[in-house]
Amino acid sequence: MVKTGKDRWTYELTRKAYGETLVELGHENPRIVVLDADLAESTLTKFFRDEFPDRFFEIGIAEQDMVGTAAGLALQGFIPFLSSYAIFITGRAWDQCRQDVDYMKTNVKLSAAHGGISVGKDGPTHQSMEDLACMSACTNMKVLVPADYHETIKAVRWSAEYEGPVYFRLGREKVPMVTEEPSPFEMGKGFVHVDGTDGTIIACGLMLSQAIEAREILEEEDGIKPRVVNMPFLKPIDEEMIIKCAKENGPIVTAEEHQVYGGFGSIIARVVVENHPVPMRIVGIPNMYLGSGDPFDLLAIAGLTGRHIANKMKEVL
Amino acid sequence: MVKTGKDRWTYELTRKAYGETLVELGHENPRIVVLDADLAESTLTKFFRDEFPDRFFEIGIAEQDMVGTAAGLALQGFIPFLSSYAIFITGRAWDQCRQDVDYMKTNVKLSAAHGGISVGKDGPTHQSMEDLACMSACTNMKVLVPADYHETIKAVRWSAEYEGPVYFRLGREKVPMVTEEPSPFEMGKGFVHVDGTDGTIIACGLMLSQAIEAREILEEEDGIKPRVVNMPFLKPIDEEMIIKCAKENGPIVTAEEHQVYGGFGSIIARVVVENHPVPMRIVGIPNMYLGSGDPFDLLAIAGLTGRHIANKMKEVL
Amino acid sequence: MSIGTANLSVDELKEMARTIRRDCLVQTHVAKSGHPGGPLSAADYLTSLYFNYVKVDPKNPKDDSRDYFIISNGHCSALNYALLSRRGFFPPGYLMTFRSTGSGLEGHPNRHKTPGVDISAGSLGHGLPIAHGIALGAKLKGSDQRVFVNLGDGELQEGSCWEAIMAAAHYRSDNILAVVDYNDVQIDGRTHEVMNIRPLDGKFKAFGWKVFEGNGHDMNEVIRLLDHAIDSMGKGQPVVVLFHTVMMKGVPSFENDHIWHGKALADDKLLQTALTELGYNETPKEAVASYGDVNVARGEYHKIMGWPPPQVCDRD
Amino acid sequence: MSIGTANLSVDELKEMARTIRRDCLVQTHVAKSGHPGGPLSAADYLTSLYFNYVKVDPKNPKDDSRDYFIISNGHCSALNYALLSRRGFFPPGYLMTFRSTGSGLEGHPNRHKTPGVDISAGSLGHGLPIAHGIALGAKLKGSDQRVFVNLGDGELQEGSCWEAIMAAAHYRSDNILAVVDYNDVQIDGRTHEVMNIRPLDGKFKAFGWKVFEGNGHDMNEVIRLLDHAIDSMGKGQPVVVLFHTVMMKGVPSFENDHIWHGKALADDKLLQTALTELGYNETPKEAVASYGDVNVARGEYHKIMGWPPPQVCDRD
């Protein structure tokens, strides 16, 4: 039997990777500065705050001001990483993200903690299901969702080097460690995580673990071997990889911890219909609020599981 | 020669339809109230203000407060229509739209003036290219873009009757009158505007006029007769109509005055790949800021013209 | 029962506040998550306000003539639920479902899932604009409903609060009373160190509000302040009471430490200390057990909400 | 030329302000769109501030030691452009491309397209947070750059302004000076009627700022106020000057009417009246012609920006 569910993986916090990497970057580059809006204890920018108090700006509960202030610091040549929960960066400060960061092309890194419904017990007001749609619509923004601890380190380091606006989304809970320290990572690129011949599952964020489980279920139950692609970047999206998968393997199932409207699957669907139409299924939050509860319960209710992805692949193959 | 461009149509302001219809509704239903954030002179809620000063709430330049206040009025049983520019409702108050209107399911109507790049000379800070992505991602929100003056009247009247959150987008400029007073209108429905057999062009908002021009260009130049569908609702999207068009006519070209990420075309692409994959082209703003300038210049630069739609249809047929 | 207040004596209010503190601690203990700190700092003055001033009918939560009571800083949900259940909207036993999957008592209040909750809160800075909309609506309807809204002091860093503070004064909305949990604590530390909001009285005054200020834990002072504040309503100006409070008040071992803002006393030992300090002679287990059979409470709650009967599942 | 101020005499400043008013009226006239009202109310004090206090080098707009000058209410772009061109950043002739397709002088300033523009503005309430970030950055770099930021009075209704006002005081950012165009007008009417922001001095003081207030049109008073204000910088507190002004000041037929907030004197007759009232003995045509050949100016501008030479198109 395929091992699914909680016990199969080793888990770690992506925000821990973030907090730790910021400290390393702080030592390497004096231009790195960090801002938070009264969530340093939770986003783990507190590691940086405690190490570099002069380069840490606590803004209090004022996300608009935080984003604007970060843009100002960027104009002075600094590389600001700012943190809050995904829903508050996107919700409270979208205009600032759009005008002061995206339109002005300031070198600001929007680090969005607590993305997705796996926020769990805090409930819908804290669960961000729409941030990827809102941020991907921004013209210059690079948008990515690292899969796990290792990939978060790479994403944060890449963000510091890349000159321009970046939005990356982390989670609240510990998530399965699926990539390795030496796994590949490159802007705008997806990577074949497990190769296969029967359709492709393309996933980002914590859904990569579920995509892997889905593949194992499919192989065991039906001898179906889909390719599994890890695609951390929503923008730029890896068109080449998507087209290649559509051509080589046919049907595609995408998986994301996000509302199906405007998210990862929609972006991929657009590439598919414009280049090489194949049947698809988009696994995401089916346009509903999940309520508050245990993170894994909520993911299951929303259909964000390996089992669900596997069923969708069977439907479409 | 197909008559294209400015001279072909009669033009009228959608916001005029909005302002006038609000006054009619105000007479019919004492529960209608209107809010504005220092743009009554421009959104044309001033008609309502002057007629019903007690039911008009000027909030000043404070969009967050306006949306929250509207939600409060809705809790008291009123039917609030609130107005600002699309970019400011979406940008400054997305969190309020999401939490106080969408999540709380309050009966608030978000009337977004000055959508799209046809805002023109005010430039990118005032041109909303992302609102439809941000709003369609909201779970309970109904999202629509009326094509013209007549359809705006229907949209406003429908909004007043429908119980729940609605976002509709109007424009700054006068736009071609393409629908008739008796043209059909129904929640979540698209309508065949001109029938045809060779592919389908699906458009919303001012792009409907360009879709019609595209059809005429195609017929004249190549004898191609695509179906033209007017689809004002992005959410709920008319899946049935989309699937029917894909099955009957094959290729689909969509046309919207919005960033291609997360907009109208993406929503339709998702329906297409999940139900009946056909080749598509998505005509929208190609991930760029347009600068300020003459509205029709900007539309042409972005490729939002009948000619461009026609070329895309040729590509895909 | 009909619309009205509970009209408790000072001693009854004190005892009720103690009960409610216990409710908050046990809820968060059982959920192993949630926010105890703010609830304990606001417990005294909100108990007084909610039981003795706010007119509601627990049997008819949507009564047209009710006063509105809004806890804008929705992370104080445990307090909100404790107040509602003790006021009679639903059985206290249901508090033990707090934050569990499927419960009506969500991490942050959801107006569709809890009787007596007027707005869904959680994102800070939303309550006052909504409250003001309700207040404007009351006047437009010609109703003498009043709107009471609780704000966190950290919450007042949100610009959206100041927009609504400005607007309420502009509209001379004198049917709104705000109370502020001035505990000088927020997630990242002391409010005056994180992002100083002082002088809060000066700020509210400059924005056109009538301001009262005092100790939020001395029940006699609380009543005096609320009496004055409510007398000041209806005079062309919105009114605010700044209640100086102490986070985790009532359990001295935990008082004033910002780490309890959002951290439950999940550990039995911690809860034991707190219960003892609150004057309860019981173990955490006994405390939880005292709420009775959660499935019975769940059944009653579902009946109140008109929901289908709950499925009793093993996990509880 | 190097970094510094233009150091004009009072009479020169007055004349410069008159020139700049004309620039604003002619720009919006030619564009048949844009905002003349705010530019004319801020013309006197911003001319004084920009020419005599803000240290810049027009030949090196990004000079590392420059002061920052930010017009947060970006709809006053015509004024921003007039100030920049008269200060020497680009030829005034280019003003005649204002708001036309492809021009660097967009409807609202774009930092990538206009030399001397430090931020892209247009959405109100953004300038102060950004300015404060720049100020914090200056201190962190150990630079004595100062940040000057202009705010509209209507703009101060945005909560985001109060967030930044709070933060600047919290951080004791004394290298920032805000000036407010207190013209009591915004799009929908008189600011005190649309959404009253008074008392603005009391609000800023309660938020911890040092406040100066006076007449924004009396050039001697403007200079006195700015001298005092700038002397007050560097003392642990952010500083603001509230300049009482009159919308469309300088052209009495149009003064104080909110319809001119965002309406150009597109009509020749209207511009004629205004030019005459400003003391210019010329027709609108002559006024426009005085700016010279727009294609020459465009060529120079493209050179300054390092853009490819402009394509001369028929429409101009």
Ligand SMILES: Cc1ncc(C[n+]2csc(CCOP(=O)(O)OP(=O)(O)O)c2C)c(N)n1
């Ligand atoms: C808009 C928004 N930003 C951030 C948060 C995260 N958050 C929850 S509570 C809190 C601190 C609130 O401080 P305060 O209002 O003083 O409440 P107290 O800690 O005293 O209970 C923060 C930052 C939020 N809920 N909403």
Ligand SMILES: Cc1ncc(C[n+]2csc(CCOP(=O)(O)OP(=O)(O)O)c2C)c(N)n1
């Ligand atoms: C966030 C935002 N909301 C609304 C607008 C539209 N708008 C442009 S100018 C203006 C009025 C500004 O008033 P004020 O700051 O007093 O400037 P003045 O009219 O005096 O020039 C408004 C509402 C905007 N630009 N940004």
Ligand SMILES: [Mg+2]
């Ligand atoms: Mg507090």
Ligand SMILES: [Mg+2]
């Ligand atoms: Mg003004």
